[in-house]
Amino acid sequence: MHGPDMSRYEPAVIEPKWQKAWDEAQAFQARRDPARPKYYVLEMFPYPSGRIHMGHVRNYTMGDVVARTKAAQGFSVLHPMGWDAFGMPAENAAMERGGHPRDWTYGNIADMRAQMKPLGLSIDWSRELATCDPEYYGQQQAMFIDMMEAGLVYRKNAVVNWDPVDMTVLANEQVIDGRGWRSNALVERRALTQWFFKISDYSAELLAALDGLKDWPEKVRLMQANWIGKSTGLQFAFKTVGAPAGFETLEVYTTRPDTLLGASFAAISPDHPLAKALESDPAVAAFTALARKGGTSAEEIETAEKIGFDTGIRVKHPLDPDQELPVWIANFILMDYGTGAIFGCPAHDARDFEFATKYGLPITSVFVAQGAEDSPLTEAYVPMKSERVHYVRGFAGNAVQTGEEAIAAAVAHAEAQGYGKGVTNYRLRDWGISRQRYWGCPIPVIHCATCGVVPEKKENLPVELPYDVSFDKPGNPLDRHPTWRDCTCPKCGAAAKRETDTMDTFVDSSWYYARFTAPRATTPTVADDVDYWMNVDQYIGGIEHAILHLLYSRFFARAMHKTGHLPVKAIEPFNALFTQGMVTHEIYKTTDAQGRPVYHLPEDIVRTEAGATLADGTAVEVIPSAKMSKSKKNVVDPMHIIASFGADTARWFVMSDSPPERDVEWTASGAEATFKHLSRVWALSTRIAEMPADHKGEGDDDLLRAMHRAIAEVTSGIEGFAFNKAIAKLYEFTNAIARASASTVVMKEAIRTLSRLMSPMTPHLAEEIWTLQGGTGLCTQSPWPKADPAMLIDDSVTLPIQINGKRRAEISVPKDLSAAEVEKLALANEDVMRFLAGQTVRKLIVVPGRIINVVV
């Protein structure tokens, strides 16, 4: 006889079988159903590197558990998948190995899809999209044009990291020790005309709206708030003395206007227009070149010495025209914050103190600690703004007040006297999206000699990337593709040139969640679909996207609303956010003859009593778990796990043990133990299936109570994102069934319920048990079980008895017993009497259903 062996758990047989059944039933196709509440679950879509890793398995399993549970609870669920498919790796692969970025990318997508399907995720694959599909980026271009017209896009000259070898702009994180990460060339700071989104228009709103994101991690909201970086202060103009024409005043910004009377110099950024104007002086030019060069790595910034150049220009103190302050150019003043110019108050600012000390500038205290003398300082005195200090040169004269009070007084004074005004500043800068690269969404504009910058006509969209490009030369292939680049002006018809910059890939991922609601539409979105499906009810992804991706998406949703592509309810697109931890693994290391580390894959390691060795017996150093990474070779390929244990084992394991927000350590023994457990459940189900139908057993009520408790606890565990606790409850319930000797009817009901409760984690095994135990239809499409509240209450409770807070005994009492009766029983308990030994009871605390504490 051929066919599956019914006595063994064989995931390789049952998993493909049920995946096919779900496909045929179109079980996961999202349908707009006005009669049902909707639920939109989204995991951050992956970059198509070609291989899935355990982090993907964990991320998508979490989303799948939520999606499957919500579907069972009667929601109309949208759970889509796509690919964040533009970006540099495709171009780098083309440069290193030949081939074409498009072929590489679509090949990788096919490979990764083939690896994801065996996981049995409840994804609506009919909505799949890749951001490099012209169908997708064409709509992105349409929105770009709308946003241009709405004033949300502009061009300006900006200083960028320019790699002179690869001839491209690099992001800050691609510059390592001042050199391009790929070319190793010294990176230049070059001014280029770049495209920007006006995210700074929304600084105040993006900050204020964070308060409404109740179901986002506090940590993420805080990181975004810090990134937006609101500050309030005073902006005012110094009158200059000896400055070039056009620089009669110098605008400065300060958050500590209360220290104005301690000003001893003014300083401007090397990129300040005044510094530029002075560069005709070679000494100034030499200094600004030196000051701008400063490295970009964290250490360099931290240790960078403060350097300055005295311009000889002076400014008049606004409160005392007789007092003049020197104007310095200083390397620590940033052009793109505030006005790019400050006044220095060395007494109350650590940076200014360092600078003043170095260049012999005066250090004058404005305030001192209460009760302290105004004496020379050895370091800047910078108390909290909320602290009360003694002002010796304050606006309110000699007064004791907080910094906050003094700042308010200073702003009021400046505004009343008319020399300055209170302003709010944000650290958030406009979003530069220009990339001098091929594999990105072309910016759909045309440069015309007479009309200037003209958007492409919408009927000509998408502006499609040409396929016939080569990567044998550095630079952007679009720049040297004449037939693509040369075009006619949409306005006047004259010969013109296409923009060759492409968009930052963060633009692509800033609206894919909206596109999933109507992925094939010929407009970016469709009103009925976004109205029904938005917002994303649960978004799941890595903490590494806490700032950029999520902030850009929040901005982009607002921009889409402004241009009519999203309803106002969707300007905060993600109702709830969950950031999951990483999958980690031990690292196995040996050293080669030169003493360099050599890392080994987990599958090449033999664990022994003493530690670990290679197959040939070489001792291996075991380094504690860290994020799985190819360079450390501490990776476990999900495909291997699925091949040896099945997808259900992988899914169950990544959800068990650790809370989902924390890292989970992958261990071979844990994976094996999971497989054994699922095999036990399988065996248990087989045993129950073989019980005689009319068998009457014992303890039916106990098992049913355990079942209802399991329903309640597993459900609340899943709903509270405590998957590890839900799984712990499933273990308990499994053990309860295994130990029970109840009637066949009850045993069957219990195991069917177990399969339903396990199905979000182990959907294939659940279907198999469901069918075996006479469940109707697909387990996946059956309703989620409901706990009977009456079955959750026990008839009697066990109460611990404490004496002076130490547990000494316990009694079992009927649940409704009055407090007075409980007291009586407690005091009559022989252990209690022994411990009391005749002492007087001073106090007796009875917490009903909880505890009794006897105080003597």
Added chain:
RNA sequence: GCGGGCGUGGCGGAAUGGUAGACGCGGCAGACUCAAAAUCUGCUAUCGCAAGGUGUGUCGGUUCGAGUCCGACCGCCCGCACCA
């Protein structure tokens, strides 16, 4: 430096201010076996023969009662960082 988080068995981790260590891993013992693997059963914070004592990073506080709340300290992790 600024901001945030976390410290519980050999390990991952449970615990609305109310029996600390659920559940899992690992370990130990036993059953089955000629034997091993697999499987099953039991035990497993720690000291103690026991009675009992001690235990949630350290020190203090609030409380009838603290892993949980408050204060100080120690350690680890994460984010930001010359932002005026």
